[in-house]
Amino acid sequence: AYCYHGQTLLANDKCGEAIRSLQESEKFFAKAEALCKEYGETKGPGTTAKPSGHLFFRKLGSLIKNTLEKCQRENGFIYFQKVPAEAPQLELKANYGLVEPVPFEFPALNAQWTPETLAAFDLTKRPKDDTAKPKPDEEVKPLKEPDIKPQKDSGCQIS
Secondary structure: OHHHHHHHHHHOOOHHHHHHHHHHHHHHHHHHHHHHHHHHHOOOOOOOOOHHHOHHHHHHHHHHHHHHHHHHHHHHHHHOOOOOOOOOOOOOOOOOOOOOOOOOOOOOOOOOOOHHHHHOOOHHHOOHHHOOOOOOOOOOOOOOOOOOOOOOOOOOOOO
16 A cells, blocks of 8 residues: 555656655565565464465566656656655545445334234244155156167258
8 A cells, every 4th residue: 555655656756755655665565575485384274375475476676676766766856855754644434435334224014013923933933744745756658769860961061
């Protein structure tokens, strides 16, 4: 999130904040990489998974590195902005592209559903002889397939 936030800040000409955001991203990426390598070396089920070798993880590392180098280079040539000591706050609530959820409400009960009606659905009071016995499978008689001979005179021509 810090990597993509840094790219957005760079696009908005806030290069100093973008550098700090990308440095924070680099720090978290190093932690995640250490955890992924530790996970890949553990014994037990799931050892075939190597999260550090996943394509997204590999691309993210190079993306962070390249974007940070680009920000530092552009800040040295163009912007000359100070890098803040604290990382910029991420905006965690998206304000675009999402639809507000509609709260779900149960519909009102119909007047016909009374406690007496619901008690009539007691399955423990069902008749004992109502059990469904499986019918024995009927024997399937084989059918004689018609003898189909290939015909040469189908009327089709290949030009």
